Amino acid sequence: LINLQRKSFFNYSFYFYQDTAWITGCDFLPNLKYVVAVTESTVILWDYKSKETKNNGYVIKPMKNCLLCVCTVTMSDNLAKDTILMGDDKGYVYLLTMTNDDFIMKQCKTEKESQFKFLDSESFNILKRKLHDDWVGKIKYISALKRFASCSTDNINSFVLDDIKRLEDNL
Template identity: 75%
Template sequence: EVPDFKNALKQFQKLVEKMVTQKTKKRLGLYIEDDDEIDYDKFYTTTQTLFGPDVKDHNVKAFFRKISNNLDARTEWCEIFGYFIGESDAMSSQLKEENMVFLVSEKQQISHAVVKRQDVIMGIVKVPHLDFTVTASQKGVLTIFNNQRLLRPCRVYPFYFHQDTAWITGCDFLPQLKYVVAVTERTVIVWDYKSKGSQSNCFIIKPMENGLLCVCTVTMSDHLAKDNILMGDDKGYVHLLTVTSDHFGLKQCKGKKESQLQVLDPKTFNIVKRKLHDDWVVKVKYISDLNCFGSCSSDSIHSFVLDDIKRLEDHLPVKEFSVPRGVNAFTYCGKAKVIVTGG
């Protein structure tokens, strides 16, 4: 069995090298897509064939994302089995302890364990007018902090796809409906944090067509019962989802005090989408000062898009910028009137 395992490792290394080469060429605009392209499905299937059932979906997914987000990242084959090589036991222990603390500022910490070990915060959103902060962890914990104190954590809602938990990839706050919104790979979560007592209402919009990677709220609506949500996915599409109070008319059950969860069909919502990038959409943001939305990707050709939100519906040409190896982050400074991007 040892020679077979060594051979599997060699084939896996070749698979990783080939994938990195393809993605590097793609981000430079030199790669032509064909049937030999290694996407996640092909990477997962090949890895399962090489190593069998000992390889779990979420570990393969984490490995694939690590490479996709940083082609120069150092990887070890043991990571696909859920094992990681640390510099020392002391350092590993220190990192685990730090992961259990939510940093509020340089001088203050909240010692409440918002995320458990082997879990990380994926999104932090400040809601100034309500004086609280929303966080979302990768494994599904939504939490609200008010005045630097823990207000109330949402129950953990695990969503299982192929017997593995789907990761939360981002969160935001809906200012009109006053709900928390978060996204996983095929799901939009809407949490009514105002639920009283031990009852917590959560609405699940699924299944979405592609894997959702980021989310933000469009803050231009004056309609008191409507919010618009921007989302980016793993196929290069930017989605615009409109939600109203009518969508979330919860049917109360007498005598039930536990959490209620309702699954809603995406077909009942107004959703428009447009393909703006040829790689993952890693961030979307609505810039109210400019009345525009921005989206960015590791795509070297369609790296950064900045235009009116109407472009998602009318399919007219968009204002876009090309950056070698793409754009992974951006922000807008109103005082300086500049947009800063990071690759």
């Protein structure tokens, strides 16, 4: 008999001191063992295993545009890091690679009554590239193709399927 316990991400209440926001997307970081979620102006990294009610996650803010979707890039080449793709309301796709060192090395601020530690988005090397002229509503990494796909309400470039290196070259 196997007893599997599941925690539902959305059953947990998130309280941002003087800040309320809708969660617009979420995924799981398999190597770092965090749940990642995005809101209009933040990236949330939540330690779902923690039994603590405070300091069990991180918030990366502020993000310049409104984040609408997020997905994890699953590559087996490095078990010490996770890569995140995000899309926003201005047609940008973002690439953020994180390691456990990011949680240790970055300067954290804790706001009173918050369950999260806050990290400045400027301290991360977040790559971004404008691929659409309108909202990026969905983004997905397709490991069989080793490519990402982004979908947009843009009437010219509504679908992009490309290599992650396109985000890195920034041309």
